[in-house]
Amino acid sequence: MYWPYYNPYGNGSLSVQGWDDVSVSQQRQRVYSEDLLSRNIGKTVTVYLTFENNPQWTAKKITGTLRGVGRDFIVVRDRQTGKDHMLLNIKIDFVVFDDRPAALAGE
Template sequence: MYWSYPYYGPAGIYGTTSAGISQRETERRFSEEFLQANVGKVVTVYLTFENNPRWPAKSVTGTLRNVGRDYFVIRDRQTGKDNMFLNINVDYFVFETQPATLLGEER
């Protein structure tokens, strides 16, 4: 999902907007802003860790506490500990107690 910058992929695969921002960059910004709009909500996140015999897949339920460019922090309900995960390992999120706040909606 993320590469070391600057990353110059094959020309012509990803479209660019009129401002010169790639489609992939726009999608990354959208997902980051979407999660940022939902900080404080209870979520279950499902993750996959390739080539990891101990945790090939994991799910964590807790409060979304912080969101960064390529990571997010969840306070685990069971342990009370904050866990930081990388976005590259995420399969999907489920919003448990409230609907997700969509971009453009009032918080």
């Protein structure tokens, strides 16, 4: 359900969230991490992860080839073992692109 709110950029009337008559040129394009990652499939990356309340290891680093990207996960083939790892985005701290500069989404 959408609740009415005052739009400070509109005509002073109440509007419904998401239904504002703002021109397309004023809207910012949203770029998500999955957009950036999907444009860099096949590149070498180092992924840093943390796992809270895990007695075996609290942090992990995986270096390998980025093989696939989903909405909430990435797949990396480990350079040392040759195994594919599906890594959940919620556990990922950051990703470093080792090969070449990462192509930004929209470029």
